[in-house]
Amino acid sequence: MDAAMTELPTPEELRARLEALAARRGFLLPHHGALAAGAPDLHVAYLAMYEALTVMPRQLSPLERECVWLCLLVAAEEAIGTHHLELFRAAGGTDSIAQSLIALAGAAPACDAFAFAHRHWEGQLPALDPASAWASTVAALRGALAPDLADLALLAVQAARGSRVGIARQIERLYAQKVDEARIVEALSYIIWPKGVNAFVEACDVWHRLMVTGAITPSARFAAWRDMPGLGAFDPASGRVVSGFGGEGNDGSARDRAAD
Structure with missing residues (x-):
C-alpha cells in the first residue's frame, strides 16, 4: 500500500x-x-x-438559518431534510412562517417570468417593471418575515434553481437593504449541500459580475474579491482562463437579465 x-x-x-x-x-x-x-x-x-x-454558528440566527433551509429544501425538492424542520421548530419557527417561506419558494419563477415578459413584450406591456413587480410579489407573500430574511431565503432558492436573473435580482435587493455581505455568503453557501458546489460557483459568478459592472457597490473586503484578476473558468481550446461560466441560466435568463 x-x-x-x-x-x-x-x-x-x-x-x-x-x-x-x-x-x-x-x-x-x-x-x-x-x-x-x-x-x-x-x-x-x-x-x-x-x-x-x-x-x-456564523452570521444568521438559528431561526434565520432554518428559514433559509426550509425555503431551500422546497426549491431543491429535498424531502429527506426533515431534521431541518425539527431545527426550524426548535428555533421558534411557526406554521405561519413556514407557510410564507413555502409560498416564496414556490413563487420564485415569477422573477424570471417578469423579466421574460418585459424583454419580449415591452411594447404591449410598457408599464411592466420587472423589479417593482417582483418586489410587490415578495411583499405580498412574506407575511411577518423581515424583508432581509425573505430576500436571503429567496437568494438561496434562486441559486438552487440556477436562475441568474433571480440571483442578480436578490443580490441587488440585499445590497439595497445594506445587508451584511457575510450574511449573504452564509445564506448562499447552503446551496452547496443539496445542489453541489457548481451551483454555488455560478451564483458567485453572478455576484462578481454585478460588482464588476458597478450594479452594486461592495465593501472594501469584498472589493478585494471583485478586483482579483484571472477569475473565471479554464478554456481548453485556448488553454487560458476566461471570464464567466457560460452565462445563461434556465430559460435564457442571462439575456433577460441584460434587458432589464
Missing part, C-alpha cells in the same frame, strides 16, 4: 465509528457507511465540511 494512503478500517473499527456518529447525530444516512469504509480520510473531511457549513 502507498505510504501516503490511510489504512482502511477493520470491520470492528468501521462499526464503532458509524455507531459513534449515529449516536452523536441521532440518525445515520447511507453514504456515511460507504465513505467511512472506503475513503476514511474523505469521510473525515466531509464531516468537517458539514460541521462548518451547516452546524457551526
Whole structure:
C-alpha cells in the first residue's frame, strides 16, 4: 500500500465509528457507511465540511438559518431534510412562517417570468417593471418575515434553481437593504449541500459580475474579491482562463437579465 494512503478500517473499527456518529447525530444516512469504509480520510473531511457549513454558528440566527433551509429544501425538492424542520421548530419557527417561506419558494419563477415578459413584450406591456413587480410579489407573500430574511431565503432558492436573473435580482435587493455581505455568503453557501458546489460557483459568478459592472457597490473586503484578476473558468481550446461560466441560466435568463 502507498505510504501516503490511510489504512482502511477493520470491520470492528468501521462499526464503532458509524455507531459513534449515529449516536452523536441521532440518525445515520447511507453514504456515511460507504465513505467511512472506503475513503476514511474523505469521510473525515466531509464531516468537517458539514460541521462548518451547516452546524457551526456564523452570521444568521438559528431561526434565520432554518428559514433559509426550509425555503431551500422546497426549491431543491429535498424531502429527506426533515431534521431541518425539527431545527426550524426548535428555533421558534411557526406554521405561519413556514407557510410564507413555502409560498416564496414556490413563487420564485415569477422573477424570471417578469423579466421574460418585459424583454419580449415591452411594447404591449410598457408599464411592466420587472423589479417593482417582483418586489410587490415578495411583499405580498412574506407575511411577518423581515424583508432581509425573505430576500436571503429567496437568494438561496434562486441559486438552487440556477436562475441568474433571480440571483442578480436578490443580490441587488440585499445590497439595497445594506445587508451584511457575510450574511449573504452564509445564506448562499447552503446551496452547496443539496445542489453541489457548481451551483454555488455560478451564483458567485453572478455576484462578481454585478460588482464588476458597478450594479452594486461592495465593501472594501469584498472589493478585494471583485478586483482579483484571472477569475473565471479554464478554456481548453485556448488553454487560458476566461471570464464567466457560460452565462445563461434556465430559460435564457442571462439575456433577460441584460434587458432589464
